[in-house]
Amino acid sequence: MNYFVNEKGYFGDFGGAYIPEMLYPNVEELRQNYLKIIGDESFQKEFHQLLKDYVGRPSPLYLAKRLSQKYNANIFLKREDLNHTGAHKINNTIGQILLAERLGKKRIIAETGAGQHGVATATVCALRGLECVVYMGEIDIQRQAPNVARMKMLGAKVVPATSGSKTLKDATNEAMRDWINNPIDTHYIIGSVVGPHPYPDMVAIFQSIISEETKKQLIEQTGNDQPDYVLACVGGGSNAMGMFYHFIDDEKVKLIAVEAGGRGVDTGFSAATTFLGKEGVLHGSRSILMQTEDGQVVEPHSVSAGLDYPGIGPQHAHLFKTGRGEYVSITDDEALQAGLLLTQMEGIIPAIESAHALAYLEKMSFKGGENVVVCLSGRGDKDMDTYMKYFNL
Amino acid sequence: MSRIKELFQTKKNILSIYYTAGYPGLNDTVQIAETLEQSGADLLEIGFPYSDPVADGPTIQASSKQSLDQGMTLKLLFEQLKDLRKKVSIPVLLMGYVNPVLQFGVENFCKACVEVGVDGCIVPDLPMAEYEALYQGIFEGNGLSNIFLVTPQTSTERIHKIDGLSNGFIYLLSSSATTGQNLQVSEGTESYFSRIADMKLKNPTMIGFGIDSKETFDKACEYANGAIIGSAFVKALDANDLNGSVKTFMQKFKG
Numbered sequence: 126m127n128y129f130v131n132e133k134g135y136f137g138d139f140g141g142a143y144i145p146e147m148l149y150p151n152v153e154e155l156r157q158n159y160l161k162i163i164g165d166e167s168f169q170k171e172f173h174q175l176l177k178d179y180v181g182r183p184s185p186l187y188l189a190k191r192l193s194q195k196y197n198a199n200i201f202l203k204r205e206d207l208n209h210t211g212a213h214k215i216n217n218t219i220g221q222i223l224l225a226e227r228l229g230k231k232r233i234i235a236e237t238g239a240g241q242h243g244v245a246t247a248t249v250c251a252l253r254g255l256e257c258v259v260y261m262g263e264i265d266i267q268r269q270a271p272n273v274a275r276m277k278m279l280g281a282k283v284v285p286a287t288s289g290s291k292t293l294k295d296a297t298n299e300a301m302r303d304w305i306n307n308p309i310d311t312h313y314i315i316g317s318v319v320g321p322h323p324y325p326d327m328v329a330i331f332q333s334i335i336s337e338e339t340k341k342q343l344i345e346q347t348g349n350d351q352p353d354y355v356l357a358c359v360g361g362g363s364n365a366m367g368m369f370y371h372f373i374d375d376e377k378v379k380l381i382a383v384e385a386g387g388r389g390v391d392t393g394f395s396a397a398t399t400f401l402g403k404e405g406v407l408h409g410s411r412s413i414l415m416q417t418e419d420g421q422v423v424e425p426h427s428v429s430a431g432l433d434y435p436g437i438g439p440q441h442a443h444l445f446k447t448g449r450g451e452y453v454s455i456t457d458d459e460a461l462q463a464g465l466l467l468t469q470m471e472g473i474i475p476a477i478e479s480a481h482a483l484a485y486l487e488k489m490s491f492k493g494g495e496n497v498v499v500c501l502s503g504r505g506d507k508d509m510d511t512y513m514k515y516f517n518l
Numbered sequence: 519m520s521r522i523k524e525l526f527q528t529k530k531n532i533l534s535i536y537y538t539a540g541y542p543g544l545n546d547t548v549q550i551a552e553t554l555e556q557s558g559a560d561l562l563e564i565g566f567p568y569s570d571p572v573a574d575g576p577t578i579q580a581s582s583k584q585s586l587d588q589g590m591t592l593k594l595l596f597e598q599l600k601d602l603r604k605k606v607s608i609p610v611l612l613m614g615y616v617n618p619v620l621q622f623g624v625e626n627f628c629k630a631c632v633e634v635g636v637d638g639c640i641v642p643d644l645p646m647a648e649y650e651a652l653y654q655g656i657f658e659g660n661g662l663s664n665i666f667l668v669t670p671q672t673s674t675e676r677i678h679k680i681d682g683l684s685n686g687f688i689y690l691l692s693s694s695a696t697t698g699q700n701l702q703v704s705e706g707t708e709s710y711f712s713r714i715a716d717m718k719l720k721n722p723t724m725i726g727f728g729i730d731s732k733e734t735f736d737k738a739c740e741y742a743n744g745a746i747i748g749s750a751f752v753k754a755l756d757a758n759d760l761n762g763s764v765k766t767f768m769q770k771f772k773g
Contacts, residue, residue: 133647143616145573145642146667147694149676288579289569301572308671308694406617406643407570419591420621421569 240272
């Protein structure tokens with residue numbers, strides 16, 4: 126079974142580039158050049174240098190001892206929360222800004238939900254001196270004020286998306302409209318493994334550093350680079366794809382993707398795409414998305430803005446459909462409790478997104494001795510308001 | 519002969535009007551078509567709304583949202599169009615995004631179009647490669663035209679390929695832009711239109727995006743077989759005087 130992209134831009138039945146003609150030249154330019162540019166020695170050198178000296182990689186693989194005792198397994202946390210800007214998002218924006226420069230682009234646009242990808246994009250634009258415009262849902266702008274301020278301080282223009290549900294999906298629509306209207310000088314840094322081919326593959330390649338390092342670190346710490354399980358949360362699915370990437374072809378490693386169940390999968394307030402979605406086309410690729418019978422996209426709900434998205438990337442849809450990955454869901458309450466648990470047992474406040482992955486440990490049973498890697502995709506600073514309200518802190 | 523072919527063979531300066539089905543009132547769809555034909559429209563593009571219309575500007579986004587909020591679906595649209603051909607004789611196209619078509623089923627969608635007398639479709643986010651591989655047979659088997667878009671950035675090679683796959687007309691975008699922005703015919707635009715005119719394509723061409731006055735319409739007709747008006751018309755629709763607002767708008771172009 127091939128779990129990776131084929132020459133037509135598909136992962137099995139999913140992927141492709143369902144875009145209006147206005148976007149064709151931009152996407153085609155990227156498609157023709159991305160592998161060549163990424164494979165270039167000077168690109169690799171600059172990319173890895175920045176990941177090391179600017180982002181602070183490799184991020185530690187931390188054996189969480191008290192958590193391991195509680196769950197009767199060796200629980201390793203891949204500490205993407207320790208990256209510069211606080212999450213895995215920067216791995217991708219570093220890669221894409223270097224690519225955009227090599228394509229001669231002068232202006233960068235991005236969409237953002239929680240603001241993590243927006244901050245990571247504004248950061249690399251400041252680093253390289255490029256103009257930056259970030260689209261963000263009007264509602265997210267209100268609920269993520271500190272990240273909006275960070276983007277502005279970094280010199281980005283933050284444009285509110287006022288259509289639809291005024292969240293991540295609508296910010297993505299606005300960014301695509303901007304790209305249609307600025308076809309020559311602009312590069313669109315998509316923040317997840319979604320969008321038209323080659324984005325899902327390209328973003329996965331940039332995030333694959335997560336599993337590349339994890340394998341090396343597991344060898345050092347356990348003598349074995351094959352964990353029994355790897356877990357990660359999935360909105361669009363970029364940290365999960367990075368965490369899975371180098372384990373995908375090793376079928377002994379079980380891949381567990383944790384979706385946001387919101388208030389509960391059957392409550393009408395959920396973002397559990399594989400449970401509630403059907404095959405269709407959203408934001409330029411064929412995948413699984415939450416939609417009505419008439420094919421209108423349904424508004425998702427999750428307590429975490431980063432998982433509040435009605436689709437998943439096409440490679441995830443393929444891993445789900447083939448059964449290679451196990452897709453599960455965790456509710457808002459379960460995630461928040463898991464966030465508190467990690468904080469009090471290990472002294473790490475996780476992003477609520479990442480807390481979804483941690484929460485699934487509660488539902489697993491271990492014989493003892495299994496090696497389990499959880500991607501701690503981001504830190505919880507941005508979520509303090511939500512934690513404070515929920516736990517009356 | 520198909521209605522579209524006949525239109526292009528017999529008329530010049532073709533005026534095509536786009537509007538959103540189910541807007542301003544849910545059941546206005548056929549009434550607007552009838553009034554448009556009576557007021558001199560040559561071709562109609564009826565938009566079926568989608569929740570995430572990325573190629574559209576604020577006017578068509580808003581009309582799409584209102585239509586969906588009022589309960590529009592593809593199924594309902596085909597019911598509304600059941601008696602279309604008793605009232606309207608000019609060619610009619612349906613225009614919308616690919617996901618609702620996929621959920622309806624491509625085969626079912628084409629059959630339903632034929633049953634109500636729709637002549638073709640414009641699906642901006644259905645790429646040429648996918649159309650060729652999966653859908654061309656179904657469209658052509660049902661005698662439906664599929665209209666492709668061309669922008670100033672589309673390569674000559676690709677335009678020829680689009681011409682080969684088209685069987686109605688080619689939709690020339692005046693610029694790479696979302697709908698509803700003014701047409702500014704710069705030197706660059708003129709040389710793009712002239713380049714296409716010189717390519718001697720087998721299909722006729724229509725210019726769209728940004729046509730909002732008699733002046734821009736006439737300008738577009740210098741380079742193509744006609745022009746398409748969308749956002750400007752949708753903006754002019756008045757729910758309190760539907761027929762009046764349609765007629766007043768059309769007088770600007772046909773007056």
